[in-house]
Amino acid sequence: MEEYGAVNTIIEACNAYGVEFLFFNPGIDNVPLLETVSRFRVSGRKAPRGILCLDEFVAMTAAHGNYMASGKPQAVSVHSELGVLQIGGALHNAQWGKVPVVFFTEILGTAQRPVWNGTSFDQGSMVRNFVKWDHQLTAGEDIGEAFYKAFSIAASEPCGPVYLAVPRETLWSKEASRTGRPNQILIEKPPAADAALLNKAADILITAENPLIVTGYSGRNLNTVVSLIELAETLAARVMTADVRVNFPNTHPLAAYLPPAAGFGNPLLAKADVILAIDFDMHYASGPSQLMLAVKIVHIDVDTVKKGAPLWGRKPDVLVKADSALVIPTLTGIIKEKLNKEKASQLKKRYKELAAEHKKLNDEWRYTAICQSGQKPITANWLSRCIDEVIDDDTIIVNQTISPASIVAHQIHRTKPGTLLSCAGGCIGWAPGAALGVKLAAPEKTVISLMGDGAFIYGCPEASLWSAGFYKAPFLAVIYDNQGYGAIKGLFREKFDVENMGADITTPPDYSLIARANKAYGRMVDDPADVPAALKECLAAVRGGQTAVLDVKIEPV
Ligand SMILES: Cc1ncc(C[n+]2csc(CCOP(=O)(O)OP(=O)(O)O)c2C)c(N)n1
Secondary structure (H helix, E strand, C coil): CCCCHHHHHHHHHHHHCCCCEEEECCCHHHHHHHHHHHHHHHCCCCCCEEEECCCHHHHHHHHHHHHHHHCCCEEEECCHHHHHHHHCHHHHHHHHCCCCEEEEEEECCHHHCECCCCCECCHHHHCHHHCCEEEECCCCCCHHHHHHHHHHHHHCCCCCCEEEEEEHHHHCCCCCCCCCCCCCCCCCCCCCCCHHHHHHHHHHHHHCCCEEEEECCHHHCCHHHHHHHHHHHHHCCEEEECCCECCCCCCCCCECCCCCCCCCCCHHHHHCCEEEEECCCCCCCCCCCCCCCCCEEEEEECCCCCCCCCCCCCCCCEEEECCHHHHHHHHHHHHHHHCCHHHHHHHHHHHHHHHHHHHHHHHHHHHHHHHCCCCCCECHHHHHHHHHHHCCCCCEEEEECCCCHHHHHHHCCCCCCCCEEECCCCCCCHHHHHHHHHHHHCCCCCEEEEEEHHHHHHCCHHHHHHHHHHCCCCCEEEEEECCECHHHHHHHHHHHCCCCCCCECCCCCCHHHHHHHCCCEEEEECCHHHHHHHHHHHHHHHHCCCCEEEEEEECCC
């Protein structure tokens, strides 16, 4: 076997940043890399474990899921421009998911590949809108410096994807890194919060009559879940969390619930007099929920600039750039010191009222599901309730349901940090590949992915199921099969008052057969009475080491 010095350096950089897996799909260019990884591992030297994904979309998505479950930086290796194009929307998801992933390819000399007007082909331009940094190594540049810098940029908050294009002659080179000085791990930490700003935030929050905490991704630091509970309890404030992570347990009495039949928009946003947004990319200030004009907004975020996100009319009164894991306990301490007896007893009363409201709404959701237990076609409420019954506190739910998203968020209860992972981006097809990556990161946990029928197909099921089988990373995929693109049909109906503009998947494929063709366990149910037993049967297969797909025919939207 050949020694490839440059590849040795890439592996060294992966090791230095704690990369455990190399998700890849090969071309001729990846050969030295794969050969070297194998040689390292066979001889007991440290190197990431190679995971062959039969589609590049799955490679990037598995890296996404793996990061969410492990917190570790990721590496993806694909074949030149073709592999990069095939990653497709998975890169958009990784960008919105703030995934610290370095993906790299070779590039054949640009001189051989001019564009139509004779200028040189620019491989990075394919991904430039979706990455924190893209770079094409030029002759004389040091491969070690490039990869260490790539991981440094990807893993510094706000984290995100980085792309490197490496010329074949560099990638296949026998030379290792050329710098005399050793390469160093550099991960930038957010600054400590400004004490005066936190004081101002505390004063605003204490005087609020109807405060609302909204969170997006604070739960990526698992300890933050506990400290956010303390902050919410201190303030007696509702917490509305995006379903991207467990930022706050949805079983907590202060978890914000909406009624089962709530329509578009969010009344909780509309009636809040103070909003505390923590690590939140989504819009809280525009869209269907108009805020009160006099609303005060405190925004704490590791990413205050929100480069690349729409404007969305955010105009915070207090903007604090800080690591929420550090700042939440500090803010809670400041608030506790400022609370006098009278205020504390007012907050106690408010806590009780909010807890009673949470219980009432939770009961309504449960009641709705139980009333639908005999309804055919099966409803998303009943299916979600059955899933809630069958899981334990440690099960990891990997969720990309679309039209039943609110039902899933209310019916499936998560208490422990890290037990709900969803896609912050909009590209459908995330759940199967992400579940593969999650299971590789947490082999001891039960992993259940939830998705629509559209999403199952977008998720390259053959590729996802094959890797799950081959690498012994079994998970359960539950398909909320409403026989169409429910979300799109909903939009048609709302905007154009038409029933169907071709968004039904009529005479659908047999998804359970797709599972079986890929050596997974496959089952279809269409009777609500069969759902609990079918879920148990599939989970038994998963515990026995076989990935399972449960196709549940639910009512079309
Ligand atoms: C890759 C991709 N293509 C198209 C869309 C547009 N889109 C948004 S929701 C949706 C329907 C998804 O169907 P399914 O996963 O079955 O969920 P449902 O809406 O039926 O609940 C589509 C096609 C998208 N977001 N991503």
